[in-house]
Amino acid sequence: MRFTLRQLEYFIAAGETGSITHASERINISQPSISTAISQLEQELDTQLFIRHHAQGLSLTPAGRIMLMEAKRLVEQAESLYAAASEASEEVRGQLNVGCLTTLAPMVLPELSISFMSAFPRASIRPHADHQEMLLNGLHRAMIDVAITYDLQIPADIEFTPLVDLPVHAIVGESHPLARHSAVTLSELAELPLILLDLPLSAEYFTALFMKEGLSPNIAFRFSQPDIIRTMVANGYGYSLANVTPRSDTALDGRKVVRVRLSGENRPMTIGFATLKQLKKSRLLAAFATHAKSFISDAYIPGMVAPAMGQKKR
Structure with missing residues (x-):
């Protein structure tokens, strides 16, 4: 050959x-x-x-x-050889296909992957980023081994291990009147122009927050790219809703955005890792799961202001 x-x-x-x-x-x-x-x-x-x-x-x-x-x-068989050798030698090695929700990936995936490969030099991470439906499809088709994602419509054959809850908040430009508020309600936001994150399941999650209060949001724009939304918000086109809290408060054009706490009892998003229940967990996958548990918590999230840190700032 x-x-x-x-x-x-x-x-x-x-x-x-x-x-x-x-x-x-x-x-x-x-x-x-x-x-x-x-x-x-x-x-x-x-x-x-x-x-x-x-x-x-x-x-x-x-x-x-x-x-x-x-x-x-053939490639899958070759990767199985590495996994078998790892199990036999009790050494963590081989390649792991790690999927990550596109809204989380720029912040979480690089640091998590690099730290894991530093801890286990014989292991490698092949990163993938996509929306929720594609990540779940990737798990079912064995295109990815594990997904770092939210607890959105997880099917019965997927095992989801929660790591940290992310409260929902509003994002406005620094010159927006609400930027000086410590908190805002959904009723105060309902008539203002909303720039909606239009990804499968995510859009439904945000609109359901209004529906629960008997409100209808004024959706002015829909985008599937978070960076476009942040730039639109920073330039005064409207507000947006988000759960992620990037450490940077600057949009790509250099303008600032401000995070405002959303009052009321609103369902948070829970970050966790998802795997196929019927998949036999290799030593490599088990090591990654343990690493993710120690690396993502209420006190620390790669690339983000963790919930505990956000509370201290208030």
Whole structure:
């Protein structure tokens, strides 16, 4: 066999994303390296795996579709060898696919992953970020091993371990009249323009807060990108609701946002890690779970103002 597992991993990334560019972003490998690996694989197998479309990405050939399934099976078997060796030697090693909710990922995922790999040098983390429905789908399809996410509509076959509750709060620009308030109610917000985080399950969570009080929010804009929402808020387009509390109060354009406590009994979001119940927990996964429990709590959350710290500031 004159092809490598690494070449197969590059091929899988390109096959699943349909793009050298997207594959490069997904696995953090340069585009020329991926293109070269695919060309070498095609040469070794004497088979065309992709049809190249100018400026429109790639599409798998019939042979390529079969190869993609077989390549994924081979890589999974290879990862199982590492896991088996880890279990036998009592050493934590191997690759773990860690998913994270897109609103949490920029803050939580980098520090959590780096600290875990520092503690266990023979282990590696392949990070993934997506919205809740895709994370749950990834667990069911074994595309990710564990997800750092919220307790939103967790199905019965998913095991969710809670780590910390995040209260909901309002975000306004620093010149907004509410920026000087210590707290605000949903009734005070209802008629003001809301910039809604429009992600599956998240949008329902925020609108349900108003419905519980018999109110209807005035939704002015919907965006699925938190950074756009923060910049819109900072520029005075309206307010938003959030549970995440980034340590930085600056939007990407340099303008400031202000966090205002939401009064009343409002359901918080609970950060935790989710795994498939029927999945046998490897030593690697168990070590990551223990690490996450020690790393995310009411007193400390990577990249965020933890609830306990936020209370001290008030």
